Amino acid sequence: xxxxxxxxxxxTEIDIPLFIKQINSGNLTGSAKTIFESNWLGNACGKxxxxxxxxxxxxxxxxxxxxxxxxxxxxNFATSDAIQNDKKLFTAGKDNGRKVAIVGAGPAGIAxxxxxxxxxxxxxIYEAKSKPSGLTLHGIAAxxxxxxxxxxxxxxxxxxxxxxxxxxxxxxxxxxITKLESDYDAIFLGVGIGATAQIGLPGEDKSxxxxxxxxxxxxxxNHHNLKVPNRIIVIGGGxxxxxxxxxxxxMGAESVVLAYRRAKENMGAYGFEYKLAISAGVDSLFNAQPxxxxxxxxxxxxxxxxxxxxxxxxxxxxxxxFIVEADLIIKATGQAKQKHxxxxxxxxxxxxxxxxxxxxxxxxxxxxxxxxxxxxVNGGAEVVNAAYEGKRAAxxxxxxxxxx
Numbered sequence: 561x562x563x564x565x566x567x568x569x570x571x572t573e574i575d576i577p578l579f580i581k582q583i584n585s586g587n588l589t590g591s592a593k594t595i596f597e598s599n600w601l602g603n604a605c606g607k608x609x610x611x612x613x614x615x616x617x618x619x620x621x622x623x624x625x626x627x628x629x630x631x632x633x634x635x636n637f638a639t640s641d642a643i644q645n646d647k648k649l650f651t652a653g654k655d656n657g658r659k660v661a662i663v664g665a666g667p668a669g670i671a672x673x674x675x676x677x678x679x680x681x682x683x684x685i686y687e688a689k690s691k692p693s694g695l696t697l698h699g700i701a702a703x704x705x706x707x708x709x710x711x712x713x714x715x716x717x718x719x720x721x722x723x724x725x726x727x728x729x730x731x732x733x734x735x736x737i738t739k740l741e742s743d744y745d746a747i748f749l750g751v752g753i754g755a756t757a758q759i760g761l762p763g764e765d766k767s768x769x770x771x772x773x774x775x776x777x778x779x780x781x782n783h784h785n786l787k788v789p790n791r792i793i794v795i796g797g798g799x800x801x802x803x804x805x806x807x808x809x810x811m812g813a814e815s816v817v818l819a820y821r822r823a824k825e826n827m828g829a830y831g832f833e834y835k836l837a838i839s840a841g842v843d844s845l846f847n848a849q850p851x852x853x854x855x856x857x858x859x860x861x862x863x864x865x866x867x868x869x870x871x872x873x874x875x876x877x878x879x880x881x882f883i884v885e886a887d888l889i890i891k892a893t894g895q896a897k898q899k900h901x902x903x904x905x906x907x908x909x910x911x912x913x914x915x916x917x918x919x920x921x922x923x924x925x926x927x928x929x930x931x932x933x934x935x936x937v938n939g940g941a942e943v944v945n946a947a948y949e950g951k952r953a954a955x956x957x958x959x960x961x962x963x964x
Contacts, residue, residue, distance in 0.1 A: 569618035606636030653680030666694020668934030669750030671950030763853030772892035789887035796892030922956030
């Protein structure tokens with residue numbers, strides 16, 4: 561369609577009408593290339609993007625009492641064909657003699673690396689974990705995308721562009737930082753936002769109280785050997801809380817309670833994510849503020865107090881305490897930032913929420929040798945946002961080095 565709103569709704573601005581026309585004409589290879597040229601993680605994003613909030617939500621069919629075109633499924637279809645048939649779509653550019661270090665092999669780091677390789681840069685991608693892909697592999701519920709699908713796309717890109725991953729190699733010391741600055745022409749930070757933050761609840765340190773991000777990672781990486789407990793409480797109201805609750809219910813927990821301190825309409829989660837959780841058998845508990853995790857050594861439940869909104873402020877209702885028993889408590893209440901690591905980098909400025917401050921066009925940091933993207937910059941968005949920021953940063957790096 562003319563001036564397609566779906567393109568503008570996609571953070572990576574994939575030419576959606578073009579790739580659909582290419583599919584329709586039988587040109588699957590061309591369609592996959594159109595997608596990957598805009599989004600290096602186009603296959604994964606076809607499955608995990610909240611398309612109803614982005615491209616499909618903007619589809620003109622929504623205004624004609626018709627269901628939107630299933631853009632995500634078509635995107636995944638075209639790119640899967642390229643991956644499964646090992647179609648050669650890209651090659652590394654001619655070596656330009658420049659080297660870039662990428663810290664963090666998540667979506668932003670991978671997208672930055674791919675784009676730099678097409679421009680002829682030598683790129684080393686340092687990753688603390690044993691496998692690359694970041695939250696795409698470790699932090700998204702398995703019912704959305706399988707480990708194999710994530711790894712297949714990455715292996716495809718690695719083969720096309722000769723990506724060099726250095727895994728099990730955490731960059732954390734001042735000495736390591738100094739060496740990177742000496743060895744490379746530029747450094748990209750795609751370090752994400754770290755582990756689940758402490759929320760200051762009495763009893764939070766008990767063994768069966770876990771962070772949602774860590775729990776989802778354990779389910780993804782060790783699901784064959786992991787027994788889900790019978791009674792689970794998930795504390796939080798964001799998309800990660802929905803993932804943890806949905807996955808728990810799908811894996812056989814008898815009772816999964818999603819507890820949120822405010823009203824349903826105040827949740828940060830997308831509406832469709834909440835509906836998925838409820839359809840999987842999750843129970844919801846709104847206006848319930850956790851005040852203590854109960855149990856001796858091992859958690860046996862959570863004490864809540866009811867809340868209400870008064871003059872725009874959330875207030876506890878005196879005398880309304882109640883207990884919900886559980887075998888596992890999952891905290892989905894936000895992640896800690898990488899403040900302690902980032903503060904070791906000279907002249908790298910962070911905002912008051914400890915996010916990296918960057919130029920919004922080039923993604924260059926206040927220490928000009930550094931560029932950054934993904935959750936460490938945006939505070940926690942979608943994989944597609946990270947892919948866009950990583951790609952833009954690659955062009956920022958290239959422009960800076962060309963003009964240096």
